[in-house]
Amino acid sequence: MLSRYLLMKNKAIVIGKGPAGISCAVYLKRYGLDVMVIGRDGGALEKVPSIENYYGYTKISGKELLENGYNQAKNLGIEILTEEVVEIMKEEDFTVLTDQNTYRADFVVLACGTSRNRFFLAEPFSNVSYCATCDGFFYRKKKIGLIGNSTYMAHELSVLENMCKDITVFTNGLSLEVTINESIKVVTDKIQSIIGEERLTAIQTETKEYPVDGLFIALGQASGYTFAKHLGIETKDSKIVVDQNFETNIQGLYAIGDLVGGLLQVSKAVSDGAICATAIQKYFQLNK
């Protein structure tokens, strides 16, 4: 363990640029750590027309509050990247893969909001996966379905293409947002049901039944729930389980804000960020 501590470069990546993520980054930066924020957008808060219960503001729009947060972070010299994180890998340190680049970090803080990308129809079955990298191997040369329509789906597809023989992408009624290999079949019909007993055997859309050996889910963008599935993070009722320092069961990996449940409010997210950053700083102080 000692070698790990000696190698520690105190570099943190915060995933998510909403209140939890920016608050955490601001504290980390002020504690002297090297911190970078990566996020696609401001999430649900972007669409909130008026906030009246966040201390210090009589009335502010979500968009305006987010802008204030970005400015606050930039003013401290924090780099905020508008990229979409598609994968996080853990070896000695962490590798964060976005739609554009690869980054390394000693600490990763997940602050990417509530997960809305589970596909509940498929959950009763055993041959369903939320992680191509983890489970693609089990479907070598098999016929599989992949549900999704976005950048994140394209990332999962790129992993599966190397292993599986026959892949059908199901957009479940949405339009395909990305360009994919022409050899891949795309079904844009809505999914009506999943056929099977313990293991699923076919996808039933409005118009047709598609037999498959397994199904991968890559809805929307990679979320806390996705990363939990990929990394083996403990979850409970769709929320990431953390200790009082907001650390998950994976050392060096933290989760804050709506991801961990409790009150789904800006004030609680901001506080999570501050407490988590303080815990990371203490950990680093103790082990440097």
Next chain:
Amino acid sequence: MLSRYLLMKNKAIVIGKGPAGISCAVYLKRYGLDVMVIGRDGGALEKVPSIENYYGYTKISGKELLENGYNQAKNLGIEILTEEVVEIMKEEDFTVLTDQNTYRADFVVLACGTSRNRFFLAEPFSNVSYCATCDGFFYRKKKIGLIGNSTYMAHELSVLENMCKDITVFTNGLSLEVTINESIKVVTDKIQSIIGEERLTAIQTETKEYPVDGLFIALGQASGYTFAKHLGIETKDSKIVVDQNFETNIQGLYAIGDLVGGLLQVSKAVSDGAICATAIQKYFQLNK
């Protein structure tokens, strides 16, 4: 128990008008509860020249942030009283006594910041009290000392005057901030030591030794620690012990912010207020 619930008037008093108190009041008001805030001042935050780590503000002074909070609360129709709370009493509901008035409430939220009014020199002794109302009776017709120089001391003195024979006020080097009965002796010398074994027997100042049968402490203004002593609230390491809803061991009495420990930061205080208010609202919904 039922009768108590039926009588419940869902009136809350928040003591303290810093970030924790105002955040809590804002949430309570928006949940439809009748809420009043009482506080002498904005506490320690008033003197902070610049805050750069509270999400949403690149840079703001403590005074300005407090002003924003007052305006936010007033905009929602919340009454903020600039009075000093000197006593809280609990029977069926709560009675809150200030230097000017008496109020009643079904819920009380303590948000009055860290206690700085312990007198550690005296703590080893058994005949020392932080509560005239609780313990004055034990010193009937005895000679006692009272440490303090403020409105709160004057309140404790008014209670003791009815019971004790011979009272000496020790300002411990400070000037007397209030007018008190001329018959009361006032010593403005600094206290050097407390004499006694298990029980103290005398106060030793720079110039003289004053024999006493007991000593009351009423330093500064009544604080969380004071109220804890008066009401029998459980404390640990000078912090008020609360559950995950910020409720103390006394039903209907909550404590938030620096009083309960953890990260002593605006962001955490604001979050405490929001979580506590949500718990009170849930409790009220369940029991109305």
